[in-house]
Amino acid sequence: MAATEQTVEQVRAVTEQKYKYGFTTEIESDLAPKGLNEDIVRFISAKKGEPEWLLEWRLQAYRHWLTMEEPTWAMVDFPKIDYQDSHYYAAPKAAKDKPKSLDEVDPELLATYEKLGIPLKEQAILAGVEGAGEMPAVAVDAVFDSVSVATTFKKKLEEKGIIFCSISEAIREHPELVRKYMGSVVPYSDNYYATLNSAVFTDGSFVYIPKGVRCPMELSTYFRINASNTGQFERTLIIADEGSYVSYLEGCTAPMRDENQLHAAVVELVAMDDATIKYSTVQNWYPGDENGKGGIYNFVTKRGACRGKNSKISWTQVETGSAITWKYPSCILQGDNSVGEFYSVAITNNYQQADTGTKMIHIGKNTRSTIVAKGISAGKAQSTYRGLVRILPKAEGARNYTQCDSLLIGDKCGAHTVPYIESRNRTARVEHEATTAKISEDQLFYCRARGLSEEDAVGLIVNGFCREVLKELPMEFAVEAQKLVAISLEGSVG
Amino acid sequence: MAAIATLKDLYETLSPGLPGAGAAGLDRLRADGYARFLADGIPTPKVEGWKYTNLRDLAGVSLAPAQPAANTDIDLPSVAPGETHRLVFVDGRFNAALSAVGTLPQGVTLDSLRGLIEASPAYAAEVLDRFPAPKSDTGLRVGPNPGRGQALGLVGLNGAFLAEGAVLTVGEGVKLAQPVEFVFIATATDGAWHPRLLIDVAAGGEVTVAEHHVARGGGATFANIVSGVRVGEGAILRHAKFQEEAETALHLASVTATVAASATYETFVLTTGGRLARTDVQVRLEGSGAQTRVSGTYGVDGSRHADFTSLIDHVAANCTSREVVKGVIDGRGRAVFQGKIIVRPDAQKTDGHQLNRALLLSDTAEIDAKPELEIYADDVKCSHGATAGELxxxxxxxxxxxxxxxxxxxxxxxxxxxxxxxxxxxxxxxxxxxxxxxxxxxxxxxxxxxxxxxxxxxx
Known part of the structure; x- marks a missing residue:
């Protein structure tokens, strides 16, 4: 069939496109020796000048990690990782004496972020939305390899009592908050990768929104892996106190390297009574080349606890990067009437493998969850939606709606759906729907007959396919995400 | 596990006395089964396919062969009383007196497996070899696949004790008007049986089969049934199973069916559950234009547990599958639905649909559902839907x-x-x-x- 052949051809064309963010920055790094042992854990803790309790927590995690086995249930296949063959700490040298203001940040670093399209200047208007003078600004925490290099708009946020800083800084400045909440959603013993992260995490972001405060701007963390032979283990903790609101964005890229680099992050969200956290991710780690060489192993544990009544946590993710994705942003719906949402687009091409989905644990009364997952597979990629909806006996009136759709492009890829539904409450209603198909010839024909080029037609159809998810993204990210979808797919489907 | 040791002892003691023991073919089949059982053991909840059905209860039941109660006055369930070809098994043993094969058309055979073995062990082994066996590994799945090769211990066990069961063959182009019935009656207070049911419908053949599993005073019995089904080119097999045993009974069944080009395999399972009741159906659509309809219903109450597990494997292109499973759960009952549709790389133009719905009637009822799609071809239409809720x-x-x-x-x-x-x-x-x-x-x-x-x- 002509269209199919063309599709394959176009997938190849896209494949050969260079990964836009694949450059490396020549910057001197402060590296921990390769390998993982208790000394390395102590080394990291010492580098960060951490209190004793945190070192103990890390060591506890490390010792527990030694007793664990790597999970094998996901539909991903990769050579066994040698955990001793990696640096667990890499920091730009210049950051050793933490810059006091943005002006002191290494210009090389600023240039890197500039190139990535992440303004580390405190400009109120985002590039690309000029003219929209009233657009709120975005505060950015930039994490380069193992450390946070800059956080913007801190002062402005402080005026409202909002804390937005690197987690290392939070450990120093707000130990009581960190100690109270860190590990309370994802305990150090949670799973293999989260436990590893608990032992060796280096940096990440910390957010605290006080009672009744609506965060006036989008908060954002931009993760960049630069150094070779390093893993990135960041940890993010967001606490939204009673009646508060925050929208948080996360982006990530890495240079093109032949080796596989490990990224094992932990994100914990806590929402108290009437609080809302909106967490959006555009994941664009280096996916490896067209032969499946190189790329990031993205093994991430993200979980939110809706602790309070009427609280809400909403995850939106656009996953286009990484050689392997193993990621299940989840919600524990503990507070009565709390709401969990998961909107996901996962695009895999070439030899990428993604096993991603969510868990919605309904504990409280009248808790509601919505899951919309769109998987698109092209080339020789494998994409899996894996999800759990669990209704506990006390979750009277709980409600879940799940929709998973997969789109296959070419006959060498796979798309899989593995939902688990466990209901132990009579009054709960759970609905799950899943479909798998390819772009219909009819739709293509219809668009073509109206004068659209094959490529534009496919772009239109795929955008329609993803629309439900993309519309959940904050404006600042929607632009980037749509472009990403376009790059990954416009050519590949037609 | 204590059950494994008991079963090993039983194998050592019983195997020399099984029909056809010493005949090469049967010895091989039983040894293979035993080896499989030893290798895989009894599946634990760590094995993905057994996540929701825990066989620890096996430790509490008698695994020795069941001893039928003396009761001879048994009423038999039937889909068309007086008009079927019927084989009856009491506590797993073939009962000639209750059976009524009747007149079979030319080209149709219906035998008890024990009878077949006793007549000719070599021929029986040849027949047994013809049928497909379940696979624990589809050979497709990406990644290390935990549970691979660990799920067939019970099927192995059935092979180790191979003796009872039935073989139905329908010759080319033969259409059997009357249904064939396999009736399993539990009368014993406890004990186990491991029957093998084999159905072979040659090209163009057509037959309706009803399988009954009922209790007439039966107690904590353990039925471990393995079925092999072959549906030849253009043939039609309609197969229904009614499992209505005691609340204390364990019932584990594995059905493997291969469906050739343009053939149809319809299977329906009604279950009222038991202490544990599970039917695991694997259907392989191997020829272009093959189709299958898999449907099931359960009604569980008390502390009954019903598990309906299915794997529909689209091997060839242009095949159709449709699955509908619905049930109600009351009391402290628990139902499990696991349904997977696989579409292999060459199975283009596949049409696969699945629907699973559960009604919860009490505050202590539980449903666990896992509808899965595993798809490696692009020109397909597959979907599944699952719901759980109250009236x-x-x-x-x-x-x-x-x-x-x-x-x-x-x-x-x-x-x-x-x-x-x-x-x-x-x-x-x-x-x-x-x-x-x-x-x-x-x-x-x-x-x-x-x-x-x-x-x-x-x-």
Whole structure:
């Protein structure tokens, strides 16, 4: 069939496109020796000048990690990782004496972020939305390899009592908050990768929104892996106190390297009574080349606890990067009437493998969850939606709606759906729907007959396919995400 | 595990006395089965396919061969009383006196496996070798796949004790008018049986098969059934299973069917559960244009557990599969639905649909569902839907507003819900029996007898 052949051809064309963010920055790094042992854990803790309790927590995690086995249930296949063959700490040298203001940040670093399209200047208007003078600004925490290099708009946020800083800084400045909440959603013993992260995490972001405060701007963390032979283990903790609101964005890229680099992050969200956290991710780690060489192993544990009544946590993710994705942003719906949402687009091409989905644990009364997952597979990629909806006996009136759709492009890829539904409450209603198909010839024909080029037609159809998810993204990210979808797919489907 | 040691002892003691022992073919089959059992053991919840059905209860049951009660006056269930070809097994043993094979058309054979082995072990082994066996590994899945090769211990066990069962063969182009029935009756207070049921329908053949598993005083019995099914080119097999054993019974069944080009395999399973009751159906659509309809219903109450697990494997292109499983759960009952559709790389133009719905009637009922799609071809249409919840309040209100008492309204809605499954059955006799059994079950669950065929609303 002509269209199919063309599709394959176009997938190849896209494949050969260079990964836009694949450059490396020549910057001197402060590296921990390769390998993982208790000394390395102590080394990291010492580098960060951490209190004793945190070192103990890390060591506890490390010792527990030694007793664990790597999970094998996901539909991903990769050579066994040698955990001793990696640096667990890499920091730009210049950051050793933490810059006091943005002006002191290494210009090389600023240039890197500039190139990535992440303004580390405190400009109120985002590039690309000029003219929209009233657009709120975005505060950015930039994490380069193992450390946070800059956080913007801190002062402005402080005026409202909002804390937005690197987690290392939070450990120093707000130990009581960190100690109270860190590990309370994802305990150090949670799973293999989260436990590893608990032992060796280096940096990440910390957010605290006080009672009744609506965060006036989008908060954002931009993760960049630069150094070779390093893993990135960041940890993010967001606490939204009673009646508060925050929208948080996360982006990530890495240079093109032949080796596989490990990224094992932990994100914990806590929402108290009437609080809302909106967490959006555009994941664009280096996916490896067209032969499946190189790329990031993205093994991430993200979980939110809706602790309070009427609280809400909403995850939106656009996953286009990484050689392997193993990621299940989840919600524990503990507070009565709390709401969990998961909107996901996962695009895999070439030899990428993604096993991603969510868990919605309904504990409280009248808790509601919505899951919309769109998987698109092209080339020789494998994409899996894996999800759990669990209704506990006390979750009277709980409600879940799940929709998973997969789109296959070419006959060498796979798309899989593995939902688990466990209901132990009579009054709960759970609905799950899943479909798998390819772009219909009819739709293509219809668009073509109206004068659209094959490529534009496919772009239109795929955008329609993803629309439900993309519309959940904050404006600042929607632009980037749509472009990403376009790059990954416009050519590949037609 | 204590059960494994007991089973090893039993194998050592019993195998020399099994029919055909010493004949090369049968010795090999039993040794293979035993080896499989030793290698895989009894699946634990860590094995993905057994996540929701925990066999620790096996430790508490007698694994020795069941001893039938002396009772000879047994009423037999039937989808068409007096008009079927029937083989009866009491506590797993073939019972010639209760069986009634009748006159079979040319080209059809219906034998008890024990009879076949006793007549000619070599021939029996040859027949047994012809049938497909379940696979624990599809050879497709990406990644290390935990549980690979660990799930067939029970199938192995069935092979180790191979002796009882039935073999039905339908010759090329033969259409059997009367249904064939396999009736399994539990009368013993405890004990185990491991029957093998084999159905081979040659090209162009057509047959309807009903399988009954009922208790007539039976207690904590353990049935471990393995079935092999072959549907030849253009052939049609309609296969229904009615599992209605005691609340204390364990019933584990594995069915593997291969379906050739343009052939149809329809299978329906009704289960009332048991201490543990599981039917695991694997259907491989191997020839272009093959189709399968898999449907099932369960009604569990008390502490009953019912597990319906299926794997529909689209091997060839242009095949169609449709699966509908619906059930109700009351008391502390628990139901499990696991349904997977696989579309292999060459199985283009596949049409695969699956629907699973559960009604929870009590605050202590539980449903665990896992509808899976594993797809490696692009030109396909596959979907699944799953729901869990209680009866629709609005529908209840509607009925009550028209003067129907609450209990009756509930029973009516449950009947309407389950009737949809019965409608999936193509054969009238199987459908009629299924509807009668569903009504009986609803009566037991709600205390109300609903005749959905009659005008219930009184007008």
């Amino acid at each position: 629709d309040e609005e529908a209840l209100f509607y009925l009550r507003a028209r003067g129907i008492p609450a209990d009756t309204a509930r029973a009516l809605l449950i009947a309407a819900f389950l009737d949809e499954v019965a409608e999936e059955i193509g054969d009238e006799r199987l459908r009629g029996h299924a509807m009668a059994r569903i009504q009986e079950r609803i009566g037991r669950l709600t205390g109300i007898t609903v005749d959905t065929d009659a005008t219930v609303l009184g007008e």
